[in-house]
Amino acid sequence: MGSADGQRPNFVYILADDLGYADLGCTGAVDAQGSPVDVSPRLDGLAREGIRFTRGYANSPVCSPTRLALITGRWQYRLRAGAEEPLTAGASGDKIFGLPPSHPTLPSLLGGAGYRTALVGKWxxxxxxxxxxxxxxxxxxxxxxAGGSGYFSHCDSRGKADLWLNEEPLSEEGYLTDLLSKRAVSFIQRQTPAQPFLLSLHYSAPHWPWLSRDDESESRRIGRNLKHTDGGSLQTYQRMISHMDEGIGWVLDALDRQGLADNTLVVFTSDNGGERFSNNWPLTGRKMDLLEGGIRVPLIARWPARWAGGKVCDLPNQTMDWTATMLDAARVPPHSGFPLDGVSLLPALSASPSPAPFNRDLFWRMKHREQAATVRGKWKYLRVDGHEYLFDLEADPAERANMASREPGYLADLRHAWNVWNEAIPPIPDDAGVSLVFGPGDLPVATF
Known part of the structure; x- marks a missing residue:
């Protein structure tokens, strides 16, 4: 399906990094005193103009695996790199994994069908x-x-310069979030309705180090210590989100100026749940967890040519479904040798006045604490460290009331579904590593 007049749509897919479920104004952001805070006016406006999803899920509670699912439209576990976090740069003794260039991707499929494609931000x-x-x-x-970057130094955690234009290293002054926003605007200003485009705008914000535009001196102080365990605050974190929100406003304004907004599908979400300063209320857990706080993320989509605005949608979906949705909207088939695991949301979202039923199980697994999860409608099966749980997410989004003994049938059904799914994909290699960025003293430990 295309736009109402048959013209193929453009796509702007905006990915925040480690943004918590309730970190936006429209999802419940509050200040240190618990009062609502106006942290994201442009994204709040995007939600009013489009659809805000209350049950948007990341494919993984950590970064690279979700990004693999997004770019391939397939379970990240099908690729060896999907079992590893963080991916390394090949230093002495490191394993070297990544997305094989031979694997079909969203940009390669769209590019082969005549789309202009660009990635601005994190790879x-x-x-x-x-x-x-x-x-x-x-x-x-x-x-x-890299997985993280200095907002002023533009270096990775080893202190190596890591800002690039195509394959060439680049030296630029400025706050990273603003540089990415301005580059995205530059790309849009070069577009016309004659040729559709995909712009992937993948911010570092609000990932550590916790630095706003006003914190260049703090950047010099921490030097290579990008993990910034001795710094940051809720106020700084929320300013980082505001800077990103402002830049997204620049991008939306550029679409308007170019006459491209009506037939551009804009999607905003996060790669996983939030961490140190994030707000996931009423969810519990955070990055690294298969509790809802680690995988349920803010999700907003706007496509004026096709969808009426002002909707709130509780349709459960995963990152890779948006890959399938964009290919479907562009009328571009997946590669025959690499069938999609994601499912297009277009049929459901095109229903009027509300989304059509979308009956499908969602699955996760995580080597850290041997976690497993299945979501089917309101029910969620969770296994952590050998312990099993069953939650009614409608009644108990905080996942505190374990219904396993009261509903043994649901527990057995969802456990069986996970086992069948798990047997159909490659196992997690024994040497796969998923490491915590922060130790137990730095983050509250999720309780199950």
Whole structure:
């Protein structure tokens, strides 16, 4: 399906990094005193103009696996890199994994069908020379390869410069979030209705280090210590979100100026749940957990040519479903040798006046604490450290009332569904590593 007049849509897919479920104004952001805070006026406006999803799920509670699912439209576990977090740069003794350039991707499929494609921001799917955005279908790249970047130094956690224009290192002054926003605007200003485009705008914000535009001196103080365990605050974190929100406003304004807004599908979400300063209320858990706080993320979509605005939708969906949705909207089939695991949301979202039923199980697994999860409608099966739980997410989104003994039939059904799914995909390799960024003293430990 295309737009109302048959013209293929443009896509702007905006990915925040480690943003919590309730970190936006429209999802419940509050200040340190518990009062509502106006942290994201442009994204709140996008939600009013489009659809806000209350049950948008990331494919993983950590970064690179979700990004693999997004770019391939498939379970990240089908690729060896999907079992590893963080991906490394090939230092002595490190394993080297990434997205194989031979694997079809959203940008390669769209590019092959005549779309202009660009990634602005974070890649984190493997390091050059073996891997890179332009080896995997993007026509343009401006951003960084690592999992985190200094907002002023533009260096990775080893202190190595990591800002690039295509394959060339780049030296620029400025706050990283603003540089990415301005580059995205520059790309849109070069577009016309004659040729559709995909813009992937993958911010570092609000990932550590916790630095706003006003914190350049703090950036110099921490130097290579990008994890910033001795710094940050809720106020700084929320300013980082506001800077990102302002930049997204620049992008939306550029679409308006170019006459492209009506037939552009804009999607905003996060790669996983939030961490140190994030707000996930009423959910519990955070990044690294298969509790809702680790996988349920803010999700907003706007496409004026096709969808009426002002809707709130409780349709459960995962990151890779948006890959399938964009390909469906562009009328571009997936590669026959790499069938999609994601499912297009277009049929459900095109129903009027509300989304049509969408009966489908969602699955996760995580080597850390041997976690497993299945979501089916309101029910969720969770296994952690050998213990099993069953939650009614409608009545208990905080996942505190374990219904396993009261509803043994649901527990057995969802456990069986997970086992069948798990047997159909490659196992997690014994040497796969998923490491915590922060220790027990730095983050509250989720209780199950």
């Amino acid at each position: 984190h799917l493997g390091y050059p020379p073996q891997f890179g955005p332009r080896l995997s279908g993007y026509g343009e790249f401006y951003g960084f390869h």
